[in-house]
Amino acid sequence: MNEAPLGFLFGLLAVLILMSGFFSGSETGMMSLNRYRLRHRAKTGHAGARRAAKLLEEPDSLISTILIGNNLVNNLAAAIATVLAIRLYGDNAVVPASILLTLVFLIFAEIIPKTVAAYKSEGIAYTVSHVLLPLKKLMFPVIWVISHVTHLFLRISGIEKNDGSEQIGLEELRTIVGEAGHFIPKAHQGMLMNILDLEHITVEDIMLPRNEVFGIDIDADTADIIERLRIAEFTRIPVYQKDIDNIVGVLHQRDIISSVDEHGRVQRDALMKAIRPPYFVPEGTPLNTQLLNFQKAKRRLGIVVDEYGVMQGIVTLEDLLEEIVGEFTSNLSTDTEDITHQPDGSYVIDGTTTIRDINKTLKWKLPTDGPKTLNGLLLEKLESFPEANVSVKIDRYRFEIMEMKGNLIQAVKATAGKKQQPKLS
Structure with a gap:
């Protein structure tokens, strides 16, 4: 090394600084990747994303590869800088040369590469994966030894390799949706937030209370029932016997229309046959559960009852969907506002x-x-x-x-x- 031309040594030192910057930027770029976006792009066939995802399957091996390369070039650069300092200015120049080299490495091999990689993590990660993947295979024996020693110390310290850190909860998901910015339109963000809130809202939060339920008394005259149907604002009407607490079924306007005879009248027998069995919903049922229950039962209206079976109100599929997408229906009666x-x-x-x-x-x-x-x-x-x-x-x-x-x-x-x-x- 002492016999090598100075120009060669300066050139080699510059190359080592660039290589150190490569490894530093690679580490930041790979570790800054959005793992969920990476998985999505890998599934769609993006070659760079597939390479990066393969590297991140074993993060300890990836980090070992980067750190081995980075420490190797840093030590070589320090040795060459020492030789240059001694050859040019003597032994007294070793300490100033080390300080100067530290500043050069800090700026050009650490701060600049890592800052660029943090801002352009995807592009950097996909590009460096071309080098890191074969380099990881080439260094496999050294990485294998280092990994086993590392895992031994991790086991001794009680740290598990897979601690579920990539799993996210509802609150973290809410933060992700809220900070999606222009990637998700505002209206869609609102709907996603509303979906996440469904498990915290129960049927009695959105039900029509008992005193506002519009129903039909099954014991009333057919003419009175038809008149009630005519002024009804809804297509599905609860049917009760004597008292609204005694719900016996649900009547659909469409079924009444199909029961009209050739004279434009509805026979009582046909009217009774059109009444469908009631569907009861326990109070306290979360909306996400009730949405699935409506789907399984193929129902759109439920009678909310308390623990004693007493009616509390009615909840409809439309009410539930409005909690997600916002109000999309309007009450036909607009004379008063709540x-x-x-x-x-x-x-x-x-x-x-x-x-x-x-x-x-x-x-x-x-x-x-x-x-x-x-x-x-x-x-x-x-x-x-x-x-x-x-x-x-x-x-x-x-x-x-x-x-x-x-x-x-x-x-x-x-x-x-x-x-x-x-x-x-």
Whole structure:
């Protein structure tokens, strides 16, 4: 080495710096890859993705290959720099040369390659895989020894090779969807988020409450039943006997049309035959479970009952789908709104409006872990049946009861105060 021309040594040192930069960038590029995107591209037949995925199947071997190569070229570069320093300036130049070489390696073999690889991880990883794959095979004996020694120390320290770190939970998946940016349209992001929320929402959160259910009394005259069907806003109507709690079936408008005789009348026998058996849903059923249950039972309407079998309301497949895609149907009766904005900035809200609907519509944060409706929330807060004009404050929200009907709050005037800023200690 002492006899080699200086030009050759400087050229070899420059090559070693480039090789060190190659290994440093390779490590960052390979480890920065999005594993899920990589698997997708590999499945679609992308050659570079397949090579990178094959390398990442054994990350310890890949890291060993990169580190062996990187340490080898770094040590050779240090030796050559020492020889050059001694030949040019004598023994006193060894320390300054080492400091200079460290700065050169830090900038050109570490920071720059790793920064570029972090920004362009896919392109870098797919390119370097051409070299790393055969290099890994060439270094197999050395890697084998190093890997076994490494695994021995890992076992002694109690670290498992496969710890499930690549598995993601719902919260991590929510973060991935939320940070997808322009890769997933806003509307699709919302639907995906709603799907992830289905297991946290139960049927009573979206059901039509019992007091708002439109039904038909099976004991009524045929003419009265037909009139009720004529004014019905829905295609599927629950049928009860004497009391709405006693649901005996569900009637579909389409089946009635097919039962009309040549005189335009409906025979009672045909009407009774058109009634389908009821489908009951236990309260507390998560929406993701109920979606599958609707699919298995081939039903679109369920009667929600509590643990005693008492009817609580009805839930439909359309209600459930609206939780995913947003509201896509409109009630035929548009004379009244559950939430009406007032000129003074307040809102008049129907007492039967669900807390979830209020939060979604007004972007409020009323508690949802207790009563499901505004009526229930206010009664729980008051602990008694109030008179009209009574005011209730919950967090920063103020409610004034405008109208009572029996033991049910009919209308409420609601306002939201300013958000409280956290106090700095």
